[in-house]
Amino acid sequence: xxxxxxxxxxxxxxxxxxxxxxxxxxxxxxxxxxxxxxxxxxxxxxxxxxxxxxxxxxxxxxxxxxxxxxxxxxxxxxxxxxxxxxxxxxxxxxxxxxxxxxxxxxxxxxxxxxxxxxxxxxxxxxxxxxxxxxxxxxxxxxxxxxxxxxxxxxxxxxxxxxxxxxxxxxxxxxxxxxxxxxxxxxxxxxxxx
Numbered sequence: 001x002x003x004x005x006x007x008x009x010x011x012x013x014x015x016x017x018x019x020x021x022x023x024x025x026x027x028x029x030x031x032x033x034x035x036x037x038x039x040x041x042x043x044x045x046x047x048x049x050x051x052x053x054x055x056x057x058x059x060x061x062x063x064x065x066x067x068x069x070x071x072x073x074x075x076x077x078x079x080x081x082x083x084x085x086x087x088x089x090x091x092x093x094x095x096x097x098x099x100x101x102x103x104x105x106x107x108x109x110x111x112x113x114x115x116x117x118x119x120x121x122x123x124x125x126x127x128x129x130x131x132x133x134x135x136x137x138x139x140x141x142x143x144x145x146x147x148x149x150x151x152x153x154x155x156x157x158x159x160x161x162x163x164x165x166x167x168x169x170x171x172x173x174x175x176x177x178x179x180x181x182x183x184x185x186x187x188x189x190x191x192x193x
Contacts, residue, residue: 037150039168040159041141047133049173055182056129059190060122067118074111121190128188136180137172144168144175
């Protein structure tokens with residue numbers, strides 16, 4: 001995300017230059033001698049505060065609750081099967097019990113791997129959606145930056161001292177919500193069919 005804003009910062013700085021090109025040593029700014037105006041943005045707040053980010057986080061929360069319920073059901077089933085095998089142990093031959101125990105262990109491992117893959121998909125989904133969000137917000141951030149009368153956008157984490165009016169996160173969230181909304185259907189769905 002910082003790379004996105006840093007890239008936008010560079011793009012914004014070059015956008016502010018006359019389109020005829022420039023050489024090193026030329027003043028940077030809307031006009032020679034005019035001061036550069038900086039704005040900052042909190043990338044995490046931008047994502048989480050947007051309709052897009054709220055949709056992503058809500059999808060992950062819903063899927064997480066469903067996975068927890070599924071895990072509880074599977075644990076119950078495995079526990080019941082383990083207790084059944086324990087009871088049947090005295091009534092089975094050694095080979096028969098060993099085969100049943102190995103089948104149980106294999107089933108438990110398959111479930112563990114499957115559930116771990118589902119959990120890993122949550123972070124893959126979030127990362128994919130964050131990339132999509134930040135790839136779509138560049139033009140909106142550029143427009144808000146211009147509306148703010150600024151030429152350079154930096155990550156708020158890079159600001160050591162700044163004035164409260166320097167942060168344009170709220171204005172950016174409003175503009176992003178108006179332009180891209182919740183982002184629509186993700187190309188990388190959270191739940192695999």
